[in-house]
Amino acid sequence: MEIKREVMAKNLLPQAERLYIREGKSIENIATALGVSRTTLYRWKKERNWDERKYEMETSAQFVSEKLMKLLADDVRNLQKLDAKSVDRIVKAIKSIKSLDNEVDILGSTLLVMEQLAYYLQQKNAQLYEKLQELLPDFLVYMRERYKTG
Template sequence: MEVIKGGGNINNKAKKELAEKLFIEDGLTAKDISSMIGISEQTLSRWRKEGNWENKRNEFLAAPHKIKEVLMKELKSIATGEGSTIDADALAKVSKVIESLSSRTSVQVIFSVLKEFDNWMSDQEPKMAIAFLEWHRRFLQHRINQEE
């Protein structure tokens, strides 16, 4: 990354946006960022607090694409014989939880699919469609109860 000497010709808003990106996405330290864009660490600290950058950084690091990037680096490290840098058991547990959460279909999606099915079924077999309605209602109630 190139140093903006003396702050360059960019305004404070642009500096703040750049600093936020460097902190959240690139993981640079406050000291590095402040020297790169020509601001004091105190100004950067104020911007971090005002913009809630810590939470944004944590959310960014927990994003699926970022987790995949970390795992790919870990795989490369293991493949080149450098050894593991993360706890594989903990990773397996977290992965299992993420998989179970992402494989669960939301009640809203189920409702939409059943509604579409009911509309289609009413054109095919109206009496059968009416019979399915009660079962669909019961299933939706079951799933709602599971989420509570």
């Protein structure tokens, strides 16, 4: 009986993880919603580094962008109630979010190109590939600073 309950609980792991990391629900709320013991949830939280992953997600440019767009969507729904100054603030915020999204796209594209370049050099020029591997960590730090990502 205990094994069956553990297997059933493990099937809920992805859902529990999403509720904690993406939706910010507490362990107590998740336990109630899913019918999983708090002890099991705390164990999963520790084993799978939920706090660290939640922090990384919450500080990522993409998450911040999504969150801001949701908040702005709420304001836009009430557009008739807003004055001109508030509407102007919303328009400026949307432009800032689009700029943030572009920076995330640039960083992602750069990393994809670097990955492909590394693969190509590994096949064609081992010496140059080794040099790239040596420089890559510094380049990634540079890109994170430039685009202010986690």
